[in-house]
Amino acid sequence: MEFRYLGNSGLKISEITYGNWLTHGSQVENEVATQCVHAALDVGITSFDTADVYANTRAESVLGDALTGQRRESLEIFTKVYWPTGPGGHNDSGLSRKHIMESINGSLRRLQTDYVDLYQAHRYDTETPLEETMQAFADIVRQGKALYIGVSEWTAGQIRAGHALATELGIGLISSQPQYSMLWRVIEDEVVPASRELGIGQIVWSPVAQGVLTGKYKPGQAPPAGSRATDAKGGADMISRFMNDDVLARVQKLQPIADELELSMAQLAVAWVLQNDNVSAALVGASRPEQVRENVKATGVKIPHAVLQQIDEVLGDVVEHDSEMTSVTSPHKRPS
Template structure:
């Protein structure tokens, strides 16, 4: 495993982190989830990402039990808040009330007394940004949170947060957690340049595009049994936008020989590709089986040559999403 700083902060994280969105508490049984976490630990992953909304808290509980007995100071545990976690009007968003209550619940479920990173899962248009940042800063000063970050925020939202933090003398955000892969590159034109300038690192999710970049979804064929596309509980709707494009699926098949040239599987190539971006601090992988973890971690430390990167660009260019406006938070709290 290789390690990088989280943005310009002093916190060091594993290049590949383990995330349990969809899988823990919903898609796979707990023994399988625990086996995946232990495989991640065995492979040198020290960074684990979750959120209170994943399986309505069950994902945090499973992760907490899976990490029990590990040396806490040797781990970096991240969680997030924003989406509804209860029926109440204040069980969502980034109000001070919800931030303070949500972190206590996450700490309880995870079985830890602090989070290494606490992230605003989306931008909350209904709460003054000053209120959220002050609440985050209070958590840092209380030692319940060591660093704060955001997820799926636009460049102007990140810039506003940094400006307010500087003006008010609050802790700055050190990270953003966006979707990023060979096909979804909406952060490159605005978010990445800003974050490089301001010392904010990217912790990217979906580096293999929900499994599409592995090549397992063949054009003209039904999805493989047991794959994410066949399981509504595992986010099948996220994959369908790709599966409807037969030309894309055909083109993705051509990644396999490029991966082979580099001595990688298509999945390893996809993870290694996002790690070539110097603003990426870590790439989040998920798994329903330990062997998936063991396969994906082989992308750590891989350096792809410029020629291969260019060939990937040429192969997929007509299918790539680049519009920064595609990063959007709900205008009203869900």
């Protein structure tokens, strides 16, 4: 495993980070989830990402149980706050001081730890003053419940405003967690340049485009049984934007490129996002331990510039570049 600094902080994280969105507490039974976490530890992954909303808090509990007995100082644990949790009451979502303060305590209890290394705003809250949100985060850092602060799916302008307030308050806003893959590059024109300027690193989710970049989905064919595209609990909705024959046909043309580099399609996809020097880590999930062991082989891979250009030519105009998509795909009001 190779390690990278998270933004301009002194915190090093494993460049492949284990995430349990859509798996722990929902798609994957607890015993298998624990096996996946232990497989991640065995291959050198030390960074683990979750959120209170995943499986309505159950994912945090599963991760906390799976990490029982590990040396806390050797791990980097990340979680997030924003989306509705619990019964979905009127203060059970957003980035108000009330919700943040209550949520961090619940997350720490479920994760069985005194602190998280990174506490992230899971989306931007249009209904709470940013000053209130950042002051609450600052108080959590000063209380020792979080070491650093991050955001997820914020626009470049929102990141700049949040970073300015964090600097005034003397806390480290050091990370952004956006979707990023060969097929979804909306952060490249605005978020990445702003982040480079501010010393913020990306922890990117869905580097394999929810499985599309593995090549297992074939144009003109039904999705494989048990795949994410057949998951009625949420996976099918997330993957739907890529499930058209034009995208799937282009993806199939990546197979010879992966073969030439002696990588699987999934490894190629993960290695591709890690070529971006503003990316601190790629998030990978798993429903089986062997998936962890395979994905981690992308660590340390250097893809030649000519091959990166070849990938661009193969995918062509099916790639989404529009930076406005960060705003378009984010909630415009607090969810309930």
